[in-house]
Amino acid sequence: MSAAVHAGSCLCGSVRYRVEGGFDRVTHCHCSMCRKSHGAAFATYATVSASQLSIEDDAGRLAWYRSSPTAERGFCTGCGASLFWRDETKEPGLVAFSLGTVDTPLGGIEIRDIFVEYRADWHTVGNASEQEAYAT
Numbered sequence: 001m002s003a004a005v006h007a008g009s010c011l012c013g014s015v016r017y018r019v020e021g022g023f024d025r026v027t028h029c030h031c032s033m034c035r036k037s038h039g040a041a042f043a044t045y046a047t048v049s050a051s052q053l054s055i056e057d058d059a060g061r062l063a064w065y066r067s068s069p070t071a072e073r074g075f076c077t078g079c080g081a082s083l084f085w086r087d088e089t090k091e092p093g094l095v096a097f098s099l100g101t102v103d104t105p106l107g108g109i110e111i112r113d114i115f116v117e118y119r120a121d122w123h124t125v126g127n128a129s130e131q132e133a134y135a136t
């Protein structure tokens with residue numbers, strides 16, 4: 001559980017955000033949509049209440065891509081960075097932010113691997129005993 005205030009930003013710096021309060025659900029998501037969206041073996045997201053997140057986007061570069069019937073991915077149209085994820089149908093009031101875009105130190109946090117059954121076949125997932133899939 002992390003309880004500090006954290007700040008994050010996209011690659012070009014147009015979209016900035018702050019997260020206040022703790023978060024305890026942090027995952028490496030191996031689903032194919034996260035892999036494609038991030039261009040990486042997996043996406044690392046921390047989930048918080050939407051009220052904990054404040055976004056600064058003076059240039060209006062934040063856009064939301066609907067990647068499934070209910071889920072949306074927030075990204076910067078200036079640099080393409082993947083910043084946020086939300087599903088207001090399945091997880092109302094919650095939003096996830098990409099841990100790779102956080103600028104402040106996070107320290108040691110517990111991270112779980114999810115949707116490992118969809119992982120890239122070239123990637124080996126660590127901590128096999130701790131793998132757990134969420135229902136959503």
Ligand SMILES: [Zn+2]
Nearest residue numbers: 010012076079
């Ligand atoms: Zn950007």
Ligand SMILES: [Zn+2]
Nearest residue numbers: 029030031034
């Ligand atoms: Zn995913």
